[in-house]
Amino acid sequence: MNKLSIRELELKGKRVFVRADFNVPLADGKVADDTRIRATLPTLRLAMERGARVVVASHLGRPKGKPEEKYSLAPVAARLKELLGKPVVFASDCVGEGPVSRSRALKDGDVMLVENVRFHAEEEKNDEKFSKQLAELCDGIFVCDAFGSAHRAHASVVGITHFVKQAAAGLLMEQELKYLGQAMTNPERPFVAILGGAKVSDKIEVIENLMKIANTMLIGGAMAYTFFRAKGYTTGKSLVEEDKVDLALTLLGEARERHCPIVLPVDHVLARGLEEGAQTQITGVEGTPADWMGLDIGPKTIDLFRKEIAGAKTIVWNGPVGMFEKPAFARGTLAIAQAVADATMKGTTSIVGGGDNVAAVEQAGVAEKISHISTGGGASLEFLAGRKLPGVEALTNC
């Protein structure tokens, strides 16, 4: 886990290639949510203060290997300029003579953002020639701050490292590796994992891996219903992955054997439909009537989960425990957010990941209290599943 850090690099007067994750939502030609841009500011500021000539690259959206106006990083350049409070040069391509000569014109402390790396099909193919071209934008120094892209072996994340002298982690990347790495290798115990969200199938590997490491796993959200079916309960119209029911039963058994019990909800909020004003009721979980669906955990479950959370020393939370986007079904997720924040205030390390959970802790007004909010959705999940991330593996002193 000891990767070279940007803090250890000699940056003065050098062109430094920083791979950021600026894959932000846009609306009306503007950045609609700048969280990801702000997350990389400490790295950029450090590089600028140390006199680097900073060249930043990122992907945005899923253009099909060619330029597409709606995926241009131009709005990001505008927002970055506001956040940094200084000019940001914007290069309309990420490779070739144009951006290379503009990078050579940068002065110490200047910043240039290059256009979306995915405007070239070679990016996702981890193409060698393209990787080399990207490396021409720097003086042998690559810094990766794009934890959210580290599970992808792409040219600007992995390929480029073969053509530089040093490949280091940025401050955000370091932060992610520190918190997630510690939780997965040497967590302070008890370690309680909270998993929710829509599908068991997305998180099978995470469940399998966490049961080897955690002490308790709390499972809520739609995921719980596949487990309920495995236990023989009726689930009405709740979301169930029929083809994963057998697997859910196996996971329950495995978790017991590994002494990492899976704790499921004991009560839940049922609704007749998703429309506003639809009839709701709170019941036990064993017999959901045919035309009702489970959309949130109930008050007894909130208490049960709260107790587990309050006793934890390490908490990893990924996935909402209800359909929290709708106020009628948000109570459970917001209560969990509050409980995780309360535990953190008493010295517990809390790691919250996944876009929905970030929104939930913000909605609950407790984001500031969480020890670490992980910016990378897919990358966090792969990390929790115990996989090696190519973008992290590539960071060594080359």
Ligand code: AMP
């Ligand atoms: P995921 O991307 O797998 O983490 O799933 C997040 C989504 O799961 C959110 O949009 C939630 O609304 C949804 N979700 C959570 N609990 C439920 C539930 N009981 N029924 C339906 N959807 C749910």
